[in-house]
Amino acid sequence: MTASTTDGNTPTSTVHLGQSNGQAPGQAPGQSPGRSPGHSPARREGQPDGQRRAQRAALARWTAAMVLSGTIGVAVTESGAAPFTVAFARCLVGGLLLVLWCAARGWLRPGRLPLGGHDLGLAALGAVLLVGNWVLLFAAYGRASLSVATVVYHTQPFLLLGLAVAVLGERVARRDLGFGAVAFCGVALIALGGQGVGGGRVGLDGVAMALGAALLYAGWALVAKRQAHVRPEVLAAVQCCVGAVLLAPTLLFAPLPPLGAGWGWLALLGVVHTALMYVLMFASIGRLSTATVAVLSFLYPAVALVFDVVLYGHRVGVAEGAGMVAVLAAAVGHKLPARRTRGRSRDRA
Numbered sequence: 001m002t003a004s005t006t007d008g009n010t011p012t013s014t015v016h017l018g019q020s021n022g023q024a025p026g027q028a029p030g031q032s033p034g035r036s037p038g039h040s041p042a043r044r045e046g047q048p049d050g051q052r053r054a055q056r057a058a059l060a061r062w063t064a065a066m067v068l069s070g071t072i073g074v075a076v077t078e079s080g081a082a083p084f085t086v087a088f089a090r091c092l093v094g095g096l097l098l099v100l101w102c103a104a105r106g107w108l109r110p111g112r113l114p115l116g117g118h119d120l121g122l123a124a125l126g127a128v129l130l131v132g133n134w135v136l137l138f139a140a141y142g143r144a145s146l147s148v149a150t151v152v153y154h155t156q157p158f159l160l161l162g163l164a165v166a167v168l169g170e171r172v173a174r175r176d177l178g179f180g181a182v183a184f185c186g187v188a189l190i191a192l193g194g195q196g197v198g199g200g201r202v203g204l205d206g207v208a209m210a211l212g213a214a215l216l217y218a219g220w221a222l223v224a225k226r227q228a229h230v231r232p233e234v235l236a237a238v239q240c241c242v243g244a245v246l247l248a249p250t251l252l253f254a255p256l257p258p259l260g261a262g263w264g265w266l267a268l269l270g271v272v273h274t275a276l277m278y279v280l281m282f283a284s285i286g287r288l289s290t291a292t293v294a295v296l297s298f299l300y301p302a303v304a305l306v307f308d309v310v311l312y313g314h315r316v317g318v319a320e321g322a323g324m325v326a327v328l329a330a331a332v333g334h335k336l337p338a339r340r341t342r343g344r345s346r347d348r349a
Contacts, residue, residue, distance in 0.1 A: 058287030059296075065280040066296050070303025072273050073146035074311065076138045079265035082254035083138035086266065087131050088247035089256070093270020094278075095240025101279060102237050122223055123235060127242035129220035136213035144206025147308040147316070148194050150301045151324045152210035154331045155183050159211075160218035167222065175338055179330040186326030187211070193319025197312075202320075232282050240274065294335035301328055 076086050102108050140149035158180035164170040187207065194202035227235060257263065288296075301324070308314040316324070 055287055058284040059292070061280040062284040062288055062293065062296055063299065065277050065284075066299035067303050068273055068277045068280075069300040070150070071307060072269070073141045073150060073304055074307050075265045075269045075273060076141055077146065077312075078261075079257065079269070080262045081257045081266060083135045083142075084247060084250040084254040085256055086138050086269065087134040088244060088250065089266035090134065090269045090274050091131060091240045091243035091247060093267060094274025095237055095244055097271060097275035098233060098237035098240060098278065101275065102231075102234050105233075107231055107234050119227060119230060120238075122227055123230075123238045124242050126220050126223045126227075126235075127239040127246065129216045129223065130239055131243040131247055133213045133216035133220060136209045136216065140206045140209035140213060142197060142206070143203040143209060145195065145197050145202065145308055145314050146312065147301070147305040147314055147324070148190055148196070148202050148320070149206060149210040150304040151327050152187055152190060152207055153214050153217075154301060154327055155187060155211065156214035156217045156221075157331055157334050158183050159215050160221050163215075163218050163222055173338070176334055179334040183327045183330035186323040186330065189319045189323030189326065193317055194323070195315055195317060195320060232285075233278070236278050236282075291336055294332045297332060297335065298328060 076083075079086055079089075081089070099108070137149060137153055140152075143149075144152070158176070161170075161172050161176055161180065165172055191202065191204055191207045194207075196202035196206065224235070256266075305314075305316070305324075309316070
């Protein structure tokens, strides 16, 4: 099954369903930063200066978005707020800013807003899956560690493939089954030998929460695939606003932290890690190849690992390191296009 792919924690080339980068709502399968219908990346040879500049700018934007994705866990941890509260703040601040951005671009005018009743229903369902994904991932940071939760979360492409088989009856290529097996063997190594928060053994509940977050993201991606005709910025704005409404009642048992530095971190999550990050990602649509996106996707977990080591003293053991390499290598391998055999190439020539 093919589709194009939104961090964090994963804007358009036709790629295998299940690719995701940086977890941005509205970046539906069918809207990734690779090729898009009618908008193929230009070849380097004989490429006009304007196109080269546009590709360099897209590369810089996507790189910045991946780096920002890797710092989400730091903002969540430093805010000191409960996962429900953090998700609410991210939805509220980020959603309102995205609405203003879409309005300024003219995308919310009645004639340019392709959202009927059916689309709004799907958007609401997507919002439920999205905020559930965020809550579980944010909770996993405190139960496993930033780096462990982030790496385990990168199993989402393979969970999406599983949902595509179970829900849509799709067939899975053997190479994807192999990559999936490698990824989940990596998760097992992390669960058995990983270091958790405070230097102890990684909490299995944290690993389970990260897997649950990845599963909800996969469900969101299936729903978003049916809304590929809606601008990703508009869909992101709608889902964040719906998410804020859904999460508002949780403030009764998970209130905002006392006025202080925590509020600054929550504001940062909404302004930088949601509104700005998604604008950077969506502005890269159609400018980058799938291979480039796959390689740059390494920045997300790599940055999370660096901050986890430097700020929180995380130490990566042999088993955990091998597991992380297995998960990330499988995720990148899955995203890269399959090589054609010589025989097939000659047959098509």
